[in-house]
Amino acid sequence: MTLAPGLCLVTGATGFVGAAVARALIAADLPVRVLARAASRRRNLEGLPVEIATGALEDAPSLARALAGCRYLFHVAADYRLWVPDPAAMYRANVEGTTALMLAALAEGIERIVYTSSVATLGLVADGVADETTPSRLDDMIGPYKRSKYLAEEAVRKLIAERGLPAVIVNPSTPVGPGDIKPTPTGRLICEAAKGRMPGYVETGLNIVHVEDVAVGELLAAEAGRIGERYILGGDNLTLAQILGEVARAAGRQPPRVKIPYGVALAAAAAAETTARITGREPFSTRDGVRMAKKKMYFSSAKAARELGYRSRPAGAAIVDAVGWFAANGYL
Numbered sequence: 206m207t208l209a210p211g212l213c214l215v216t217g218a219t220g221f222v223g224a225a226v227a228r229a230l231i232a233a234d235l236p237v238r239v240l241a242r243a244a245s246r247r248r249n250l251e252g253l254p255v256e257i258a259t260g261a262l263e264d265a266p267s268l269a270r271a272l273a274g275c276r277y278l279f280h281v282a283a284d285y286r287l288w289v290p291d292p293a294a295m296y297r298a299n300v301e302g303t304t305a306l307m308l309a310a311l312a313e314g315i316e317r318i319v320y321t322s323s324v325a326t327l328g329l330v331a332d333g334v335a336d337e338t339t340p341s342r343l344d345d346m347i348g349p350y351k352r353s354k355y356l357a358e359e360a361v362r363k364l365i366a367e368r369g370l371p372a373v374i375v376n377p378s379t380p381v382g383p384g385d386i387k388p389t390p391t392g393r394l395i396c397e398a399a400k401g402r403m404p405g406y407v408e409t410g411l412n413i414v415h416v417e418d419v420a421v422g423e424l425l426a427a428e429a430g431r432i433g434e435r436y437i438l439g440g441d442n443l444t445l446a447q448i449l450g451e452v453a454r455a456a457g458r459q460p461p462r463v464k465i466p467y468g469v470a471l472a473a474a475a476a477a478e479t480t481a482r483i484t485g486r487e488p489f490s491t492r493d494g495v496r497m498a499k500k501k502m503y504f505s506s507a508k509a510a511r512e513l514g515y516r517s518r519p520a521g522a523a524i525v526d527a528v529g530w531f532a533a534n535g536y537l
Contacts, residue, residue: 206427208235211276211316215255216240216262216306221385222377223281224249224320225420231255231426240271240282249384261307262302268309278310279423281321283357285389286487287349292349299353304360307370318372319427322358324412324504325351326439327376334442334503337376337435358435367435373430375456377419378412378439378504381523383418383530393525396536398449399456399528405463406445411499413448414440415523418516425513436513441520442503451521455528456537 213230218239221439230237231253238256241247249259260267262282272278285297303320310318328341346352364370385392391411397403422438430436443451446460453460507517531537 208233208424210235212236212238212274213277213279214240214258214271214275215279215281217280217282217321218255219245219247219249220282221249221387221389222380222416222419223279224253224384225380225382225416226279226281226423227253227255229417229420229424234263235277238271238275239284240263240268246386262298265309266306268306269312272309272313272315275313276316277427278306278315278318279321279427281423282308282317283321283323283354289349290352295349296353296356296523299350300356300360303357305365307361307372311364311368311370316371317427318370319423319430320358320361320372320374321423322361322374322376322435323351323354324376324378324439324502326355326358327437327504329500329502331407331500334505336505337437337508338449349470362433369473371432373426373432374435375419375420375423375426375430375509376435376504377435378417378437380412380414380416381503381527382416383526385527385530386534388531388536395452395524395527396531398452398461399458399531399537401456401458403449403461403497405461405465406449407465408445410442410444410503411448412439412442412502412504413520413523414438415518415520415526418518418523422509422513422515425492425509425515431512434512436509437504437506438509438515438517439504439506440523442501443520444501448520448524451524452528455525456532 213235215227217243218227227237240258242261243259258271260271286294289295328339346355379391387402419438450460
């Protein structure tokens with residue numbers, strides 16, 4: 206990386222993608238400050254030479270303090286869940302928090318911002334591959350997570366157009382790999398499959414990318430991205446059956462062979478959500494997740510490759526690293 210020296214603030218660095226971005230910045234010899242809630246688990250920061258600024262996206266004064274003296278902002282933090290008992294909390298973090306952070310960055314005079322959106326905000330192409338130009342509407346967004354990310358990206362775009370916010374937007378696909386401590390919904394799927402607890406699969410597809418490739422892509426976006434542009438940071442397009450096959454090989458198991466009908470999957474997800482409302486525990490399967498699975502979520506990273514020099518390793522290697530990390534850290 207050839208970013209000019211300067212202090213970088215990373216939000217979400219206690220989480221999966223944010224921690225990978227922090228590590229990539231440190232590897233590039235850039236000083237890093239991270240925004241972290243007082244009660245957040247900081248396992249992903251252990252051993253990293255970072256400064257910790259205590260605060261939260263919902264706490265505007267803490268954002269100004271965290272940004273003081275910074276040259277770059279990497280906004281990675283987001284509430285990423287496919288089921289939430291209180292969707293309003295997700296909107297406060299993902300939409301209102303992002304807006305507050307961008308306004309604080311403008312006030313501080315931050316030189317370059319990389320805003321981490323998601324391919325969830327993009328349109329899909331039936332039986333094809335979507336890119337940054339594929340149209341989408343808020344009405345197309347299924348569930349509070351996708352809706353909140355869509356609205357957050359729109360807020361960033363508005364500030365770019367109206368206030369000159371110096372932001373580049375990146376849209377990671379489905380990151381997997383080391384450090385998924387929560388784990389994310391995709392990480393949970395990999396864990397369950399690696400333990401042999403996936404009885405079958407629905408007919409869908411995802412774009413799988415190594416989390417460390419996403420992190421390098423974020424630095425490339427800071428260095429060479431065009432203000433106001435969005436860049437998909439993805440990897441390989443695979444069916445869910447292919448993904449589960451890769452997980453099974455990495456874990457030394459047989460892959461599931463049964464294709465589950467959509468209606469059966471939807472009914473099972475509804476039952477899981479009912480149980481979740483009683484127990485308070487996040488369900489493994491959700492109706493929003495099943496509804497999203499009706500279309501293959503395939504994307505192209507050609508623009509990022511062309512303009513940023515972005516590259517990604519094979520999805521199989523990312524899955525092997527994910528299974529290896531989960532195994533080494535007691536998740537399996």
